[in-house]
Amino acid sequence: xxxxxxxxxxxxxxxxxxxxxxxxxxxxxxxxxxxxxxxxxxxxxxxxxxxxxxxxxxxxxxxxxxxxxxxxxxxxxxxxxxxxxxxxxxxxxxxxxxxxxxxxxxxxxxxxxxxxxxxxxxxxxxxxxxxxxxxxxxxxxxxxxxxxxxxxxxxxxxxxxxxxxxxxxxxxxxxxxxxxxxxxxxxxxxxxxxxxxxxxxxxxxxxxxxxxxxxxxxxxxxxxxxxxxxxxxxxxxxxxxxxxxxxxxxxxxxxxxxxxxxxxxxxxxxxxxxxxxxxxxxxxxxxxxxxxxxxxxxxxxxxxxxxxx
Amino acid sequence: xxxxxxxxxxxxxxxxxxxxxxxxxxxxxxxxxxxxxxxxxxxxxxxxxxxxxxxxxxxxxxxxxxxxxxxxxxxxxxxxxxxxxxxxxxxxxxxxxxxxxxxxxxxxxxxxxxxxxxxxxxxxxxxxxxxxxxxxxxxxxxxxxxxxxxxxxxxxxxxxxxxxxxxxxxxxxxxxxxxxxxxxxxxxxxxxxxxxxxxxxxxxxxxxxxxxxxxxxxxxxxxxxxxxxxxxxxxxxxxxxxxxxxxxxxxxxxxxxxxxxxxxxxxxxxxxxxxxxxxxxxxxxxxxxxxxxxxxxxxxxxxxxxxxxxxxxxxxxxxxxxxxxxxxxxxxxxxxxxxxxxxxxxxxxxxxxx
Numbered sequence: 030x031x032x033x034x035x036x037x038x039x040x041x042x043x044x045x046x047x048x049x050x051x052x053x054x055x056x057x058x059x060x061x062x063x064x065x066x067x068x069x070x071x072x073x074x075x076x077x078x079x080x081x082x083x084x085x086x087x088x089x090x091x092x093x094x095x096x097x098x099x100x101x102x103x104x105x106x107x108x109x110x111x112x113x114x115x116x117x118x119x120x121x122x123x124x125x126x127x128x129x130x131x132x133x134x135x136x137x138x139x140x141x142x143x144x145x146x147x148x149x150x151x152x153x154x155x156x157x158x159x160x161x162x163x164x165x166x167x168x169x170x171x172x173x174x175x176x177x178x179x180x181x182x183x184x185x186x187x188x189x190x191x192x193x194x195x196x197x198x199x200x201x202x203x204x205x206x207x208x209x210x211x212x213x214x215x216x217x218x219x220x221x222x223x224x225x226x227x228x229x230x231x232x233x234x235x236x237x238x239x240x241x242x243x244x245x246x247x248x249x250x251x252x253x254x255x256x257x258x259x260x261x262x263x264x265x266x267x268x269x270x271x272x273x274x275x276x277x278x279x280x281x282x283x284x285x286x287x288x289x290x291x292x293x294x295x296x297x298x299x300x301x302x303x304x305x306x307x308x309x310x311x312x313x314x315x316x317x318x319x320x321x322x323x324x325x326x327x328x329x330x331x332x333x334x335x336x337x338x
Numbered sequence: 339x340x341x342x343x344x345x346x347x348x349x350x351x352x353x354x355x356x357x358x359x360x361x362x363x364x365x366x367x368x369x370x371x372x373x374x375x376x377x378x379x380x381x382x383x384x385x386x387x388x389x390x391x392x393x394x395x396x397x398x399x400x401x402x403x404x405x406x407x408x409x410x411x412x413x414x415x416x417x418x419x420x421x422x423x424x425x426x427x428x429x430x431x432x433x434x435x436x437x438x439x440x441x442x443x444x445x446x447x448x449x450x451x452x453x454x455x456x457x458x459x460x461x462x463x464x465x466x467x468x469x470x471x472x473x474x475x476x477x478x479x480x481x482x483x484x485x486x487x488x489x490x491x492x493x494x495x496x497x498x499x500x501x502x503x504x505x506x507x508x509x510x511x512x513x514x515x516x517x518x519x520x521x522x523x524x525x526x527x528x529x530x531x532x533x534x535x536x537x538x539x540x541x542x543x544x545x546x547x548x549x550x551x552x553x554x555x556x557x558x559x560x561x562x563x564x565x566x567x568x569x570x571x572x573x574x575x576x577x578x579x580x581x582x583x584x585x586x587x588x589x590x591x592x593x594x595x596x597x598x599x600x601x602x603x604x605x606x607x608x609x610x611x612x613x614x615x616x617x618x619x620x621x622x623x624x625x626x627x628x629x630x631x632x633x634x635x636x637x638x639x640x641x642x643x644x645x646x647x648x649x650x651x652x653x654x655x656x657x658x659x660x661x662x663x664x665x666x667x668x669x670x671x672x673x674x675x676x677x678x679x680x681x682x683x684x685x686x687x688x689x690x691x692x
Binding site for chain 2: 305
């Protein structure tokens with residue numbers, strides 16, 4: 030039982046981390062109808078920027094405080110993500126208005142490739158680390174109930190808390206601010222939003238910046254966990270089934286989808302994996318999402334898809 | 339002046355419907371085939387065959403298969419590598435497990451196995467579309483990656499996980515030297531290109547295009563979406579599977595699942611986009627472009643005397659591919675093939691445009 034709980038908790042934490050990346054997908058899809066394949070590349074790019082700036086800025090300015098370095102690096106990386114959002118909007122999306130979803134998807138694939146190359150040319154392609162002072166040692170809970178207690182990684186716990194915080198902030202941003210209202214209006218209907226005076230271009234820059242912010246947070250957490258390297262951009266591929274499961278248009282869907290996938294992955298690896306030869310984590314999430322799609326094509330919380338001729 | 343169709347009257351349906359209706363085009367094609375079949379084997383060096391021509395031809399074939407699915411039927415697939423892998427491993431198993439299995443038969447059986455898997459993963463396309471389908475095909479990709487790595491039976495329990503295929507022969511003729519490999523691949527590619535070209539201009543090809551343009555409307559005018567979509571998946575994965583067999587047997591010789599990873603799927607999708615969605619010639623142009631660009635990037639700085647590290651070149655290639663994809667989607671969504679036909683259109687009027 031203790032072991033089961035441990036796996037369950039591990040799965041939930043991993044699920045929160047997936048949700049963090051899935052959020053980026055959902056944000057952009059909600060506001061512009063673009064399925065952003067470049068989210069993984071953005072996570073890598075942001076993480077690279079963060080880790081390199083944190084190394085370079087103290088050298089340029091000549092101080093040694095880790096906190097200050099991280100803070101400045103965070104600000105610099107965020108500024109870079111905003112510039113990136115602006116560039117993507119200006120050079121790519123504004124020229125592809127009113128194109129089909131598939132075309133936009135392929136365009137973001139192009140952006141992803143470009144970013145992968147660009148980020149590594151700019152910041153180097155070794156393995157870097159991000160040190161934001163995440164606790165590394167595990168904690169034990171429920172030691173009275175089970176023998177040896179249940180082990181939980183503190184790092185994952187902090188990461189999950191940050192993810193939850195981010196979700197709350199984003200939900201407030203979407204529901205309570207004027208910009209958030211404009212974003213939701215654009216998501217609902219581009220033309221109607223334009224006709225009441227919402228500037229589409231500006232909205233897109235904002236939403237890509239917000240997605241860039243989500244990517245930066247995800248990049249920092251994943252980067253401090255796994256190290257900043259190319260494989261980070263592949264983590265996004267693991268977040269894809271999360272979005273599909275939760276529904277492309279739903280922020281809570283991203284969270285719940287993430288939790289389901291995280292738990293499903295870990296439990297299946299432990300309990301079904303040995304029967305099939307192990308390593309089934311790679312495809313389990315996809316097959317789960319695929320089976321789900323057959324029953325409910327729009328995902329758990331997605332809006333119903335209606336086709337018109 | 340040279341490229342003019344005045345005076346070429348069609349007097350029969352057959353003449354009207356031939357693949358190259360213009361006299362000059364027929365000659366150009368014949369000349370191209372002559373160069374490919376006779377001149378190149380005589381003058382080409384081993385490096386050309388190994389590094390450029392054979393990969394180019396095989397990837398063209400795979401891109402051709404993918405183009406049927408994406409360009410003609412509008413069903414996006416990110417799992418092409420998976421179908422190549424299914425073809426390759428199935429053919430390998432047929433060769434290893436059945437005595438005296440002829441290469442051609444194993445190749446076709448490999449293609450058929452890929453067809454079965456392709457149709458299986460194509461079934462969700464009846465319920466889900468576009469972006470969601472892309473994820474479904476990714477499921478195929480990750481599942482096959484895992485299956486060929488972990489399930490020993492597929493690799494004949496090879497301890498290293500990599501399998502190899504030596505001593506190929508067709509009708510008793512050994513396929514060992516680069517030239518014979520090249521000619522074998524070229525023949526297969528020509529046959530399949532001709533078949534694909536005829537398929538897409540037949541009734542079924544028109545059904546695919548109707549589904550691509552708008553599937554609900556196509557269903558309304560009496561096209562069965564299930565039949566059209568699944569047949570596109572079947573034909574596409576058959577061709578891709580055969581390309582996988584060639585890639586593994588002829589080009590690589592010894593391979594492991596990483597040869598058919600998701601990078602391969604993306605690479606093929608890029609070929610189709612850059613070459614031209616919905617065009618047979620586009621598959622060849624796109625494949626040529628993507629095979630040659632890294633080689634050119636490798637050579638040009640050397641010639642100019644600027645030393646670039648391999649890592650930089652890889653990143654540069656990534657950046658250029660990415661930028662080109664966005665560029666083509668914005669400026670010319672029909673890719674190089676469209677540029678080619680625009681050029682031909684201009685040439686018809688040259689040198690007196692008006």
